[in-house]
Amino acid sequence: MFRLPIDAESFPLGKGPMVMLILFLISTLFIFGRSEEQGEDIEFWIFANTHYEEYQARVPLFEAQNPGVNVQLINFGGTMHDKLLAAMLSNFGAPDLVEVEITSIGRFLKGAIDEVGFVDLRPRLESEGWMDRLVVSRFTPWSYRGRIFGIPHDLHPVVLLYRDDLFKAAGVEMTEVETWDDFIAAGKKATRDLDGDGKIDQYAIVLDRRTESDYFSLLLQQGGGFFDEDGNVIIDSELAIETLEFFTALFNEHNIATPVYGTWHGDPSNFAAMQDGKILSILAPDWYVGILKSQVPQMSGKWKAVGMPAWHPDGRRTTTRGGTMIGITKQCKHPDRAWELLKFTYFDRPGLVNRYETTRIIPPLKAAWDAPIFKEPDVYLGGQPLGELFIQLAPDLPPRYQNPYWSEAADLLNDAIFAAVTEKQTPREALTDLAEKVRALMAKDMDRWGEM
Amino acid sequence: MNRKRRTNLLWNQQQKIAPYLFIAPFYLLFVIFMGYPLISSLVMSLYEMRGFQSRIFVGFGNFTDLFGDPIFWKSLKNTAYFAIGTLTLQLPIALLLAILLNSKFVKGKNFLRLAFFAPVLVAGVFVAIIFNLVYDQRAGLVNQEFILFGKEIGWLNEENYVMPAVILTGVWQWAGFNMIYFLAGLQGIRQELYEAAAVDGANWWQAFVHVTLPSLRPVIAFVVVVSMIGSLQLFDLPFILTNGGEPADAGSTIVMYLYKNGFQFMRLGYAATIGWVLFFIIAVISIVQLKLLGIFRDE
Numbered sequence: 160m161f162r163l164p165i166d167a168e169s170f171p172l173g174k175g176p177m178v179m180l181i182l183f184l185i186s187t188l189f190i191f192g193r194s195e196e197q198g199e200d201i202e203f204w205i206f207a208n209t210h211y212e213e214y215q216a217r218v219p220l221f222e223a224q225n226p227g228v229n230v231q232l233i234n235f236g237g238t239m240h241d242k243l244l245a246a247m248l249s250n251f252g253a254p255d256l257v258e259v260e261i262t263s264i265g266r267f268l269k270g271a272i273d274e275v276g277f278v279d280l281r282p283r284l285e286s287e288g289w290m291d292r293l294v295v296s297r298f299t300p301w302s303y304r305g306r307i308f309g310i311p312h313d314l315h316p317v318v319l320l321y322r323d324d325l326f327k328a329a330g331v332e333m334t335e336v337e338t339w340d341d342f343i344a345a346g347k348k349a350t351r352d353l354d355g356d357g358k359i360d361q362y363a364i365v366l367d368r369r370t371e372s373d374y375f376s377l378l379l380q381q382g383g384g385f386f387d388e389d390g391n392v393i394i395d396s397e398l399a400i401e402t403l404e405f406f407t408a409l410f411n412e413h414n415i416a417t418p419v420y421g422t423w424h425g426d427p428s429n430f431a432a433m434q435d436g437k438i439l440s441i442l443a444p445d446w447y448v449g450i451l452k453s454q455v456p457q458m459s460g461k462w463k464a465v466g467m468p469a470w471h472p473d474g475r476r477t478t479t480r481g482g483t484m485i486g487i488t489k490q491c492k493h494p495d496r497a498w499e500l501l502k503f504t505y506f507d508r509p510g511l512v513n514r515y516e517t518t519r520i521i522p523p524l525k526a527a528w529d530a531p532i533f534k535e536p537d538v539y540l541g542g543q544p545l546g547e548l549f550i551q552l553a554p555d556l557p558p559r560y561q562n563p564y565w566s567e568a569a570d571l572l573n574d575a576i577f578a579a580v581t582e583k584q585t586p587r588e589a590l591t592d593l594a595e596k597v598r599a600l601m602a603k604d605m606d607r608w609g610e611m
Numbered sequence: 612m613n614r615k616r617r618t619n620l621l622w623n624q625q626q627k628i629a630p631y632l633f634i635a636p637f638y639l640l641f642v643i644f645m646g647y648p649l650i651s652s653l654v655m656s657l658y659e660m661r662g663f664q665s666r667i668f669v670g671f672g673n674f675t676d677l678f679g680d681p682i683f684w685k686s687l688k689n690t691a692y693f694a695i696g697t698l699t700l701q702l703p704i705a706l707l708l709a710i711l712l713n714s715k716f717v718k719g720k721n722f723l724r725l726a727f728f729a730p731v732l733v734a735g736v737f738v739a740i741i742f743n744l745v746y747d748q749r750a751g752l753v754n755q756e757f758i759l760f761g762k763e764i765g766w767l768n769e770e771n772y773v774m775p776a777v778i779l780t781g782v783w784q785w786a787g788f789n790m791i792y793f794l795a796g797l798q799g800i801r802q803e804l805y806e807a808a809a810v811d812g813a814n815w816w817q818a819f820v821h822v823t824l825p826s827l828r829p830v831i832a833f834v835v836v837v838s839m840i841g842s843l844q845l846f847d848l849p850f851i852l853t854n855g856g857e858p859a860d861a862g863s864t865i866v867m868y869l870y871k872n873g874f875q876f877m878r879l880g881y882a883a884t885i886g887w888v889l890f891f892i893i894a895v896i897s898i899v900q901l902k903l904l905g906i907f908r909d910e
Contacts, residue, residue: 266877270662369857422854428747566875
């Protein structure tokens with residue numbers, strides 16, 4: 160019979176410590192000795208609650224269609240990108256499939272192109288003919304040096320959401336506003352001091368001067384950007400400078416814009432200002448309309464939407480803001496199966512229709528656009544078929560070129576915009592300084608590494 | 612016979628080995644979760660990382676870059692601002708509250724102690740969200756009061772007001788927590804000392820200066836050092852309150868800049884350098900504080 164070399168009585172400090180030691184050893188063995196699970200398990204990381212809820216409802220269908228496949232959905236919320244970064248750095252623990260937010264993707268593209276932690280999806284997209292069926296410009300945020308590391312979840316076209324009642328009260332018909340010059344003229348009529356105390360009570364538009372969101376949307380609308388397709392810094396181009404001059408003039412010269420209330424457009428203070436009638440319009444991507452509906456349902460029926468004012472007659476009436484991609488990581492154990500799940504969640508028409516129903520997000524798959532739901536009147540917009548407007552604008556979305564230096568660039572761009580709007584620097588000075596800083600950063604890395 | 616000898620041998624061995632086995636879990640965890648990351652980050656600070664796999668040795672290049680980085684200096688200035696605010700505002704308030712709640716003239720002490728302590732139970736994230744509303748320029752609670760005097764301060768929108776807003780939020784959240792330490796210290800002071808001071812003709816202020824404060828010295832030293840370390844490591848409150856340090860890095864702190872470099876810009880070597888510089892700053896300040904407060908003094 161097996162006997163332990165020591166008995167409980169002779170163990171130092173008695174039976175209790177011995178039991179604790181045995182438990183410690185067993186749990187250590189259990190933790191570190193766990194064998195790899197068998198079968199085709201797909202781990203899918205998500206950071207957005209709405210996406211998670213959508214996939215939770217749809218994944219059982221995929222599992223039923225693919226017996227033996229087990230999909231593990233994990234919603235890490237806002238910390239997901241940091242966890243993904245750590246997993247890719249340690250070359251261990253990354254999921255098979257993952258969604259990444261547009262402002263975060265740049266950091267994952269740093270280093271040699273072959274070291275990027277995502278699988279290049281271009282071969283699969285081209286061989287299966289998906290490129291023509293999606294809005295091509297939406298691949299640009301997820302592509303770098305000719306490789307496509309992610310499939311767009313969305314288009315995020317931007318419209319001008321406005322208070323029809325308050326503009327009309329000021330004698331302005333917003334459907335007649337076609338250019339930004341028209342908007343300034345309309346805005347001057349609608350921006351008013353209602354109680355005669357010398358303070359403006361309602362502003363024609365609310366814009367974010369703390370971050371790049373609104374300025375960069377306007378720049379993209381004109382076909383500009385921070386980086387061009389080849390990765391060159393173009394933020395000090397005449398186009399970028401003129402756009403910032405225009406942006407600052409809306410606050411300081413025309414006095415028709417108010418800085419966002421709180422810290423961003425989704426701040427409760429901003430919603431409160433909207434309800435109080437202090438804000439008459441806002442540049443709104445599709446996802447923002449979804450937020451408004453959930454956060455300020457009491458404003459239902461008060462908003463209407465038109466395409467953004469163009470920079471010149473017959474110019475582009477939209478831009479794009481925000482976005483998410485789905486990618487297959489290089490640590491994926493079953494890339495073919497992951498690709499099937501990717502297609503199921505991103506290219507399946509019923510699923511995309513359901514997505515629009517819950518989040519108002521327009522999908523990049525053109526084949527989904529003729530679904531009746533996109534033509535349905537939207538109660539929140541007083542019966543206007545908002546989906547139809549978004550889809551009408553979608554083919555004209557500008558490209559947004561991605562770059563590994565985007566995070567640093569965006570951080571500095573925030574400062575430059577604030578400096579220009581608060582008149583600490585002229586728009587030209589702010590953007591020239593900014594471009595120099597980012598170029599210096601890139602040049603330093605070039606010196607160090609011999610390539611970008 | 613052999614069996615008996617073997618058992619004796621094992622018994623003798625386990626007498627020697629057992630103590631090490633008992634302390635092994637701590638050292639094992641310390642090496643894995645503290646020792647290795649510390650050494651690894653020190654090595655990392657001498658390299659610049661590129662992507663997920665490549666790195667290049669730059670020696671003290673990251674340190675020289677850091678000392679010429681204006682955003683680092685701005686973050687350091689903001690952090691120091693918060694730390695000084697904590698020392699000059701938060702801790703005196705905490706001490707005052709402790710004295711008041713230790714006084715026999717105040718009623719409902721237990722309730723008040725709980726009320727002042729309660730904010731620390733709220734997670735920093737929620738505190739930031741609540742104070743975002745409180746500091747709102749047009750509709751916020753603070754400005755509602757200031758507007759009465761014709762002022763409308765952009766607490767989170769104007770560079771000069773961002774750090775004061777963060778400091779005031781810190782006071783709200785942490786003053787009650789530090790009050791508990793002071794309260795425990797006050798309750799440990801022997802009553803005879805006050806009686807002796809009274810016999811010598813000391814008034815309230817003299818008793819406070821010559822009895823209370825010297826008796827509280829160890830507690831004050833502890834609270835000052837711990838608060839200072841916490842202040843220098845400030846991250847979540849301004850990160851959420853100022854949406855990542857905006858506007859114009861007015862709310863940026865050292866740890867926030869470390870986080871941005873490490874996790875947003877993927878400059879891990881540079882982030883490790885910031886971490887080590889912060890470590891030395893904390894170490895030097897803590898030693899100086901302990902020295903000034905006489906903790907190293909033999910009595």
